[in-house]
Amino acid sequence: EPEAPIWNQANNYTMKRKDGRSADPKFATIVSLIANNKGLGIRCFAKEPDMSTLRTATTVQDDPDCWLDDCLEIYMISEDRSINLLYIITANGVVYDVRLDQNPNLPGDLAWNSPMPLKVIKEKDGVIYSLFIPWADLRCQDKRPPLKFQIYRRRTGGNAKSGDYYAIFPVLDNRNYYPDSFASMVFFPSQSQLPNGSFESLVNG
16 A cells, blocks of 8 residues: 555655756655565655646546646666666556657557556545556566666646656756666665565555
8 A cells, every 4th residue: 555664665755846956845746666576666645735736637548648647757768778668657547658669759669558556546635656567567587777767747737738847867858758867776775675575465455
């Protein structure tokens, strides 16, 4: 569950505005990351003081307009782009997942769907996203390479055309897909590894 004690063992990150400026505390966004031998757990609390402005128009998986909603965007990209994944999760729990082409200007593989467990909960003052990305999505063998990693939060304030972006790592570019600005991360640091853990049920139940 989103409030389960296991998240106390996670590494926590506070998002800033995409350009690196501090975010208004009214819209604070806290991301928690924790890994085991099966995958990566992500929990995000996106604070929203006026839940009536939440945009949740998308209802169909892989809708190309889902990014116009209040949502998260998650990128996992290897240096050689052989792993080039994008997940978008809307505040309604609708998913857009795609294997991007090594050339981002070419269409990606939308026929692929991740089996990731997911739960989205709307609270009175924000949205809690909890998900578990299985390492199998990476389609690599025993050794997982360092990944260019980024999470954005898009906040619309009710206006699909003028969303504000928040990010773990600043990106000084108009594009969201800009791996050169993403941090290279390995998801098995000792402080966040659960060698015998199994927490997929946190988002399954």
